[in-house]
Amino acid sequence: MKYTVLQTLVRYSVFLFLASWLAACVDEVQLPSRSVESRLVVEGLITNEKPPYTIKLTFTGAYNSLIYGQNEIPVNGALVSITEIGGNTVFLDQDPLTPANYWMRDTAFTGKPGKSYQLKIQLENGVTYVSEPEMLHPVAEIDRIYAEFQERPNDEFFEPDHYVILLDTKDPSTTGNYYRWSGYGYVPRLSTGEPIGMGVCCNWCWVPVYSSRSDVLSDVLVNGNSISRRPVMSSPIYYAGRHYIEVRQYSLTKSAYQFWLNFEEQRKRNGSLFDPLPASIEGNVHREDDASVLALGYFGASAVSIKRTVIPGDTLNAQRIAIKYSNVFIENGNCQLVYSQGQLTPPANW
Incomplete structure (x- = not known):
């Protein structure tokens, strides 16, 4: 069927009318931006390990959901101290290179199970913040840590295989025990390296990997029993070689x-x-x-149990990995530069 010019113009006019009418029926919604005032953020922990201890102090940057500002601003010139309730008080020094960090280096002051600790922060403007006294509870020892190989799903082309790091420990018979686990390690990575003479330099290095800091457990359901096969971190396999793993078990207050x-x-x-x-x-x-005026973050006191292990990685075939991964996980350039915190040698004294 062929339309005349007049019919086409009529149809077009009807279309414009309907489009205008529909647009008029839609109310524009103005979403307000969400914003907050800058607030103090405290991140720190005292343990039963030997010092140093570090307290990170920042202010939240100006933020709203439509305009993104600086995320955190270092707190400069604060007077910071930690007090053992009923005991000594020690003062912290601000780090000149990373001013958000305040360090306690007094080797005579070490956290002790059964003691409570309080943080005090006096800002440059005279405003003072204090923490609630935090009890340092004892923690059970880690019995062992071990690794199990886990292959990536077939459809996850850009994810590597990995080792699941598992932990065994024994909860005491007393109730009210709370745990937090964290872990880190060094894994081998490959890069294209950089030319040097007739060869290639720096195409192999170890890079750090970290677990979540928020893996926690209450003993409400496991009181007095073994905690077995608790997954605490994943160690990605980018290339063949050893994995160096450390797991830390912390006590927590409620x-x-x-x-x-x-x-x-x-x-x-x-x-x-x-x-x-x-x-x-x-x-x-x-x-x-x-x-009623609360800071963000937390000042904690924890006893710590630590275990290390080395995963040999000798069952992994480098040629098979190269075929399986292709060059997905290989960056161009000097290995220690293209990967964050890369180092050319494995960690010492592991």
């Missing part, structure tokens, strides 16, 4: 346990429009003159 639960819940959020603002978890630090 309030610290709740803080890390909230932290993990926020970390797993999908980032939708209606999610809470980032870094919005209040902890145990508040203004000295007004306990």
